[in-house]
Amino acid sequence: MADPQKRLETMLAKLKEKEMRITPQRFAVLKILSESSEHPSVERIYEQVRGDFPTTSLATIYKTIILLKGIGEVLEIGFGDGSSRYDGNKPYPHPHLICTRCRTIIDPDLDSLHDMTAEVSEETGFRITSHRLDFFGLCSECQKNR
Amino acid sequence: MADPQKRLETMLAKLKEKEMRITPQRFAVLKILSESSEHPSVERIYEQVRGDFPTTSLATIYKTIILLKGIGEVLEIGFGDGSSRYDGNKPYPHPHLICTRCRTIIDPDLDSLHDMTAEVSEETGFRITSHRLDFFGLCSECQKNR
DNA sequence: TTCCAAACAAATAATGATTATCAATAAATA
DNA sequence: TATTTATTGATAATCATTATTTGTTTGGAA
Numbered sequence: 352m353a354d355p356q357k358r359l360e361t362m363l364a365k366l367k368e369k370e371m372r373i374t375p376q377r378f379a380v381l382k383i384l385s386e387s388s389e390h391p392s393v394e395r396i397y398e399q400v401r402g403d404f405p406t407t408s409l410a411t412i413y414k415t416i417i418l419l420k421g422i423g424e425v426l427e428i429g430f431g432d433g434s435s436r437y438d439g440n441k442p443y444p445h446p447h448l449i450c451t452r453c454r455t456i457i458d459p460d461l462d463s464l465h466d467m468t469a470e471v472s473e474e475t476g477f478r479i480t481s482h483r484l485d486f487f488g489l490c491s492e493c494q495k496n497r
Numbered sequence: 498m499a500d501p502q503k504r505l506e507t508m509l510a511k512l513k514e515k516e517m518r519i520t521p522q523r524f525a526v527l528k529i530l531s532e533s534s535e536h537p538s539v540e541r542i543y544e545q546v547r548g549d550f551p552t553t554s555l556a557t558i559y560k561t562i563i564l565l566k567g568i569g570e571v572l573e574i575g576f577g578d579g580s581s582r583y584d585g586n587k588p589y590p591h592p593h594l595i596c597t598r599c600r601t602i603i604d605p606d607l608d609s610l611h612d613m614t615a616e617v618s619e620e621t622g623f624r625i626t627s628h629r630l631d632f633f634g635l636c637s638e639c640q641k642n643r
Numbered sequence: 644t645t646c647c648a649a650a651c652a653a654a655t656a657a658t659g660a661t662t663a664t665c666a667a668t669a670a671a672t673a
Numbered sequence: 674t675a676t677t678t679a680t681t682g683a684t685a686a687t688c689a690t691t692a693t694t695t696g697t698t699t700g701g702a703a
Contacts, residue, residue: 555653
């Protein structure tokens with residue numbers, strides 16, 4: 352998480368540019384996304400927004416997330432099971448390291464990945480638009496605790 | 498798909514080893530998985546099995562797939578959306594190249610990936626047990642047809 | 644071979660995350 | 674301020690998957 356304030360402003364600017372309204376509920380979601388490094392779930396965002404706006408509906412969170420996905424300002428990280436988590440700080444594809452026990456997600460550095468896309472593209476003739484690279488395992492903490 | 502016959506035998510042997518029954522329905526599912534290079538969906542497998550056993554239930558296909566996942570003989574490939582496809586030929590993690598238009602899945606060669614796991618593991622202290630690498634885009638065919 | 648217990652199949656109900664619907668509300672525009 | 678449009682909140686619908694229930698099949702003991 353580089354600079355939450357700046358990230359928030361970027362997202363706000365993007366919404367304005369697209370002539371979308373910045374409602375209090377949307378603002379709350381954006382704020383949470385910009386400040387979170389934990390890759391929150393919809394449910395988690397929902398709970399936090401309800402802290403400020405107790406009448407907020409879960410549907411509104413979903414709609415806001417879909418909106419943000421649509422304009423490329425949030426990245427969805429789908430687990431193997433149905434559930435998803437969201438990254439509002441790095442909305443472009445990047446590798447994740449997921450602890451299958453405590454569900455922590457961290458973003459490892461991995462430069463070597465960059466060339467792969469070109470390699471695959473050339474090999475197959477695909478025009479590659481996106482990718483997904485996730486590693487699953489146990490974080491060092493969870494390795495200790497049994 | 499190296500040798501469907503051999504692959505089928507391997508899966509059968511694994512079931513036997515685990516003292517699980519090889520029922521006609523299960524056999525049909527194994528056969529389809531071993532012969533398919535198309536990475537079929539549950540629904541697709543279901544349709545095919547119904548060709549031979551018209552009374553087969555969708556639940557049976559799901560249960561068989563879950564069983565095979567459990568003993569590591571089939572790999573689930575989850576799309577971004579809810580749907581999944583299955584690979585009974587290479588049941589270990591390997592990269593995929595997915596056409597978002599026609600939903601074709603191919604398995605590119607990509608040796609460079611192998612070292613990544615070690616790199617990430619060392620960098621983060623994770624004990625990595627699995628991974629997932631998927632590229633999304635348009636296959637050459639779909640690039641032509643608009 | 645017959646019987647029994649365990650594994651399995653089929654049919655269907657339940658689940659649960661996500662999506663759609665729609666009346667009420669809020670914001671933008673004139 | 675009146676009008677138009679987007680958005681919200683509440684709730685219903687969807688749909689893939691999972692659980693449940695009941696009846697059937699299987700393999701082994703007697």
